[in-house]
Amino acid sequence: MDVGLRSELQRHGIFVTTLEELYNWGRSNSLWPLGFGLACCAIEMIAASMARYDLARFGAEVFRPSPRQADLMIVAGTVTKKMAPQVVRLYNQMAEPKYVIAMGACAISGGPFKQGYNVLKGIDRYIPVDVHIPGCPPRPEALIHALMTLQQRIAAESLVGPNRPRHLRRDQPGEFPVPEYGSHDLIPPKNESIWRPPVIVRSG
Amino acid sequence: MESTETIRLRILEAVPGALLEVVPNGAPVGQPSLLVDPEHALAVARFLRDAPGLQFDYCSNVTGVDWLDREEEEIVRDRVAETGGEKKIEEPRKRVRPGYLEVVYHLYSMALRHGPLVLRLRTGNRTDRVRLPSLTPIWRSCEFQEREVYDLFGVVFEGHPDLRRILMWEGFQDYPMRKDYVEPDDYEYEPTPHDDVWEKARRHYPAPTVGSGGETSGNPGS
């Protein structure tokens, strides 16, 4: 519908919308994050949900203690290799539609511990990440920005047609294989179907 | 608190046969430590906890140190008989001091408000004689920290109530904090490699095809 016509109608007290818009509006303003933190970034996440930054303004203050009730996973902190299978399992247990925010350098890439033997070099090796926030730690404003970015993405999702989001497609998996503990590393070290290292050609 | 040397003498009185050595500390803090032999460690620990005037009732920290085999050079002075007299010779001789694992305990007394007293225990070597007595029966706070030393250094504590890995998973091999630990090679992608990380990362990057001149390189170090 024409935007001008719609605002004109609104001025006269007639509200016109589509089911899709209404649906996405409701979803994007009631994101319930899974209440878990992994390291120092979690402190910023907690700060963001408290009175000063007040995540409740965006409808995302209901941190759920159960993955069955949550639809947003904020991976806030260092994912150790020992923890990674549990994170993937929690993601698998969340009901669709579900979204992931990777918060902080650690969750994106391993961060300051990237060169360690025990830290996963980015959670996007095992589960699909919708929004990455850089920073060590990102400020609460950055988390709020990530949330707003996610809200925009949800609002732009079309529920039918070829551009449907992942959770509305039969051919897209909603669960991802949980890695196993090996003798030194996780097996497999990455889920090839969702993450591949960029090909870098060295000069010599 | 009494000096470490006085404590040593008191322990020797109470625990006959204990082999104790005061290890000096060259650092500015100058905190000496007490090297205890494993056979008497439990008795020494019990004495330190219970003796009046010492009462080290709190073990705040347990940590491990890995000492690799060290090559030491010593100058051997000798006199050799020669025609027409004697000749002094000095020759350097190399000696390999075998490595060992060391466990360090930091003790405090909450009752008397003093400390720390630093205890050291050493294993026989780094491979098969790595058993030490657990001090968890004396200080409960050692439990998790000894598990950590077991997990990361591979010291086996005898008498520990629940000796399992604590940070790494069951089935993990080797001991990551040992100096000769080889970490898994998982550097398939490293946007900002430097130093030895770069050496590791470049093994995963395909070499340039001849004639490309390296323009396609994403290597930030080039």
Ligand code: SF4
């Ligand atoms: S990114 Fe920085 S602040 Fe966040 S978990 Fe890692 S080390 Fe901590």
